[in-house]
Amino acid sequence: MAYELFYWPSIQGRGEFVRLALEDAGADYVDVARGSSKDGLGIRAMMRVMEEAAHPPFAPPFLRDGNVLIGQTAEILLYLGPKLGLVPKSETGCLWAHQIQLTVTDLVAEAHDTHHPLSVERYYEDQKEEAAERAADFRKHRIPKFLDWFETILARNPAGGKHLVGRSTTYADLSLFQIVEGLSYAFPKAMKRILKTTPRVVALHDAVSERRRIKAYLASERRIPFNEDGIFRHYPELDA
């Protein structure tokens, strides 16, 4: 049976990390909230699951696999990794991939806060000054700190610096690709500088973009373009 992915239909957002894994594996899945209410899909169908489930996730994305319902992006990937062949079989490998994904999660939350430093309840336009300060800090301190960590763990990988975990592609590699894509969309000037210091991260990003199914996915209509409702937003005034 097809996996059912539940996420907001008009943004890449956190759901994109799951979409990339499903797409790379060629998995059969339904992107529920992007479907039509005529077919029992759409946002209402997603909200209904959250309202009725015994184990309701705090927020999308979540995944249904038969009777199993799983929330939190990193946990969805922890669950899917072995099924999709996107993680090593060893416990150590699974834990390391998950730890990297949890660090991606932290970075994503900080990226979001650059345009919403005061409140998610209010518009960006109502917190632009504070966003400028937070974004400056993010560009100067936080992006370099995170990307330097990714560069370091690539360099220290005993199996060589081409993958984050072991010697083959994991969902962590796909997620780092998405981080580079998202940050480069939001902060093109800053990222152009920063990526010069992280050659292994760049090489991994480029290698992922050339993977057959990823390439096809990125060129398809299933890939929602970045936009200013998502997590990675391009506001020129926040970049430098």
Add this chain to the structure above:
Amino acid sequence: MAYELFYWPSIQGRGEFVRLALEDAGADYVDVARGSSKDGLGIRAMMRVMEEAAHPPFAPPFLRDGNVLIGQTAEILLYLGPKLGLVPKSETGCLWAHQIQLTVTDLVAEAHDTHHPLSVERYYEDQKEEAAERAADFRKHRIPKFLDWFETILARNPAGGKHLVGRSTTYADLSLFQIVEGLSYAFPKAMKRILKTTPRVVALHDAVSERRRIKAYLASERRIPFNEDGIFRHYPELDA
């Protein structure tokens, strides 16, 4: 062999969620950075692990168990849960406990940002105005949203509303106890109001505080008092 916990020695912070699990289980552990450099412990010993490990965590806390090194609070608990008997044996139970812990992680990050909305590089005193706005939003919207979710999942637990997962105590229960403690320290006025709407959360908090080993731990010197270097800080001007 004793577990080795690595975390900043002068705050509860994120490490406290791990300490509570180890303490409740009566596990043998060394709180490495709180030890003396004469014994090969202390902060330097912690930093050395981060500098040299093949799989360096992005930040403390992390745990060493023989050859296994694990970072990220929620992943440490995912790993320790079965070993400490603080999670059900079923995969569903383990995943649900972990999902709850990941939501605790999100809440902790937001609690931290109430006093550092613009930058972790700068002092609270340099971002007090913005902190007041972020804290007001946190009190009004975010604490109620998170605590309402905990109340809901307690109410929907088919095994009864006394535990978050199944019918016995898990690390998720201990973590919710710590959330209530921390938020009540930081925002006593707001929490007094909000907790009136979440009786199951209050009952679970109270039950955890009466557990034999937790009670002994809380009364011991091993429990670091809350303070204004940690995540949950009491700045009266941020409460109302």
